Amino acid sequence: MRSAGVLPRSAEPLANPACVIGPGQRCEHALVDRELNRRLYAYEQTVRSRFAAITDTLKVLSSLQHERDFVERAQHLARECLGYELPAQMLENAWAAGLDVRALHAHCIFSSFKACIDQAEADQAPWRERMVLDAAFFQSCGYHTVDISPCADGRLQGLLPFVLRLAPNPAVSVKAYAGAMFDVEGDVADWTQRELLRLSGGIPGGEQGNYLKVAVYHFSTSSPCEQGCAAHGSNDKKAVEQALGRLEELRAAVENTYGRGAAPDVLLIGIDTDVDAIRIHLPDSNGDVNAHRFVDNAVIYRETLGMTPEAVRAHIEAALTKVEQAEGWAHGQGGSAPGMRHMILSLLEANLSQIEFVIQHHAGRYAVIGHDEAFICAGEAMSELQLRNKFYFAHLDTVEEGAADMDVGIKIFTGLNIRNGLAVPVLVHFHYSSRVPGARERAILRCKRVKAAIAARYPDLHAQGLLRCQMAVSDLHGNERATFVEDEVADIGH
Ligand SMILES: [Zn+2]
Secondary structure: OHHHOOOOOOOOOOOOOOOOOOOOOOOOEEEEOHHHHHHHHHHHHEEEEEEEHHHHHHHHHHHHHHOOHHHHHHHHHHHHHOOOOOOOOHHHOHHHHHOOOOHHHHHHHHHHHHHHHHOOOHHHHHHHHOOOOOOOHHHOOOOOEEEEEEEEOOOHOHHHHHOOEEEEOOEEEEEOOOHHHHOHHHHHHHHHHHHHHHOOOOOOOOOOOOEEEEEEEEEOOOOOOOOOOOHHOOOOOHHHHHHHHHHHHHHHHHHHHHOOOOOOEEEEEEEEEOOOEEEEOOOOOOOOOOOOEEEEEEHHHHHHHOHHHHHHHHHHHHHHHHHOOOOOHOOOOOOOOOHHHHHHHHHHHHHHHHHHHHHHHHOOOOOOOOOOOOOEEEEEEOOOOOOOEEEEEEEEEOOOOOOOHHHHHHHHHHOOHHHHHOOOOEEEEEEEOOOOOOOOHHHHHHHHHHHHHHHOOOHHHHOOOOEEEEEEEOOOOOOOEEEEOOOOOOOOOO
């Protein structure tokens, strides 16, 4: 078992891209919440250790499989190293048929995932209570709802608590799509539902204000052509323009349907996934966003290291004003509305803590700058597991509609798992509402349809046992979280 599950670091010292400092200076920024960083790091270690122990444990089991007391020893090891037992039928015939390591590996990935879901509240409580950007904060900026669509890339899975330091709260929802190419019709429906809820008094404190849609694209400064957004062929310009295009389409869709002034506000954010520094594109006074009109927080971190908190805040304000007054391609019609501006300032300030988190705990840049996900989640994601590179998310209602996202996921896992002789673990997960009669049964049927469609879309992988699907459902309103559902026929994984 690897201690604490920290990613192995390269022996070569990495140049620290966010923090270029002089002799005697230290990377300790005045606006960084070090206590919050400490708590988030403890959370990261806890979650990673549940997955990191799997490979080594299975290697030991594999070497013991022909021993007389194999089953007892295997269960003892599993309890010690993984915290759960393994299904007896997967161990009992190992002496004759050989241990099915692929099946066990997928089983362990799902079990470790389930442990993270079951313990999410206890794991996350220490950092949740320290987060300041909550529903009341967004309401103070003029937003009753913040709807975020990042790219489905696993490197963006830590977006809320880590990169943006947002407290999970009912005002914020996240739906990821490959390339941040969110579904405009689906978003119009979400917008309508939230507005209806607000008008019927269902959003406490949200009587006033607007709906905010945020698209989050990503790029890699140290390997721009290989480790950018796979959905856009690592073409950063395309990633920005297409996300921006979707935001404009959404505004037009709502305005053309519900009249002028109805459109939600929009915001475009970029993340350098090597260091988790954000760029925020500043909307002008009309709410228009521009690909060239942004502030880069990695630059702000470097420029403000060693300043007092007041001086840093003044510096960020000045940086925003400079961008707002830019001419040429970055030109816009005046500055952002005061609420939007306040929110942008707060997000930049919060992200300074994450930049320093990566500097202090990941040597200034992640050791694995590319993909390193443990499984694919197909269907609807859960907000309980929020950590970089834990899973690739394929948002889909049906496999036909989500085919592009699923194909990108399978391509990523061909490089990660299949190349190493392991199967691709696919969690098929949907939510239901216990307030709606029959909804749980329908969610299970939906899981089964999607699982069958995945097997049909990748017939070669399926035939070779290289796809391992686990179905799960969660209740939107009650306590049930990711309950595993099996097919009636006992054919584990197939
Ligand atoms: Zn992407």
